[in-house]
Amino acid sequence: MSASLDTVFAALADPTRRAILTMLLEDDMAVTDVAEPFEMSLAAISKHLSILTRAGLIAQEKRGRVKWCKLQPDAMREASVWMQGFGQFEPIHLDAFERFLERELGEGDLG
Structure with a gap:
């Protein structure tokens, strides 16, 4: 893997950063609006934004006095191409897997 791919996966490893990216799918957002749903300081959100x-x-760009964040979806292209290399494997069917576990472990053991 290239260093840029490592950096993308490291950034995506954090659930707060993934949530921020999901929010930015809708539209550009001011940093303060990005921070609003999270129970952490603006400084902590700024660190997450720096990593992203x-x-x-x-x-990130300054528009007047406000700093805005904009999604850059092309940055995930290399990661997407890398992950598609695993597409030849059968997807895991969770329902079938759960039925298998129920048979193996006995009914009612899976809560």
């Missing part, structure tokens, strides 16, 4: 920016997943 370094990974190329978002861009």
Whole structure:
């Protein structure tokens, strides 16, 4: 894997950063609006945004006095291409897997 791919996956490893990216799918957002749903300081959100920016997943720009965040979806292209290499494997069918576990472990053991 290339260093940029490592950086993208490291950025995507955090659930807060994934949530931020999901929010930015809708539209550009001011940093303060990005921070609003999270129970953490603006400084902590800014660190998450810096990591996403370094990974190329978002861009930040100042518009007047407000700093805005914009999704950069092309940055995930290399990661997507890498993951598609695993597409030749059969998907896991969770319902069938659960039925198998019920048979093996006995009914009612899976809660």
